[in-house]
Amino acid sequence: MTDVNYKLIRLRLERERKRLTEQMEHIRANRSSEERREGSPFGKREEEATETADLENMVAQEQRVREELADIETALKKFDLGTFGICEKCGRSIELARLEAVPTAKLCMNDAQKNAR
Known part of the structure; x- marks a missing residue:
């Protein structure tokens, strides 16, 4: 593989890391607001069920993004070690x-x- 190919792939990984980091921040901010609303004594059961489902989806999405970020970090470390x-x-x-x-x-x-x- 040429240096140009390596540089392009590394750049792609760095851009994806930045995008996923921003996405993670957005998910966490939304999750915090959902967690504060969950359990409100004024909510109806249907609304509470929807909020709970939304929160579960956010947790699953956060886990997926966390795993993708870990894979990217591993790949970038391999670049640094010369084993990519x-x-x-x-x-x-x-x-x-x-x-x-x-x-x-x-x-x-x-x-x-x-x-x-």
Whole structure:
């Protein structure tokens, strides 16, 4: 893989980290306001059920974003260590097309397919 390819993938990861960090802040702000409203003695049961479902969705979304951020941080650390693009299972290079499609890929296509079975 050329330096240009690495730089473009790293830039993409950094941009995605920034976007997800902002999304996480937004989710947490909304979640805080939902948590304050939940359990209000003035709410109707239907409204409370909707608020509870909304809060559960926010918690699930926050977990998904947290996992994506962790994968991105791992990929960026691999850049710093010089191990980005190396399959964690077999030690061979991960295909450029795979890294362009999934910059956080930890396995080459061959090992990813074996894992899927």
